[in-house]
Amino acid sequence: MRTALKKRGLSMTDIARSLAVTPTTVCMVSRGAGRSRRIEQAIGDAIGFRPAEIWPDRYQTVEVSMPPT
Numbered sequence: 001m002r003t004a005l006k007k008r009g010l011s012m013t014d015i016a017r018s019l020a021v022t023p024t025t026v027c028m029v030s031r032g033a034g035r036s037r038r039i040e041q042a043i044g045d046a047i048g049f050r051p052a053e054i055w056p057d058r059y060q061t062v063e064v065s066m067p068p069t
Helices: 002-007 012-019 023-031 038-045
Strands: none
Touching: 002 023, 002 038, 012 023, 012 038, 023 038
16 A cells, blocks of 8 residues: 555655544554545545455445346
8 A cells, every 4th residue: 555655656644634634544544453434535546446446345345136127
């Protein structure tokens, strides 16, 4: 994650500043020690991926069966 941000000239601190949260909070969310959809989305936007692609275990898809018509 840090490498992907660094390649784009960004850091966890940059993400934290943009969201008005602490860098520790962003790091905790990125490591899975906490959850925040807003922070996950900001990290995903910064590196060009959807949060579900970065953390698939956090965004499990639910399949819904439709009754036959």
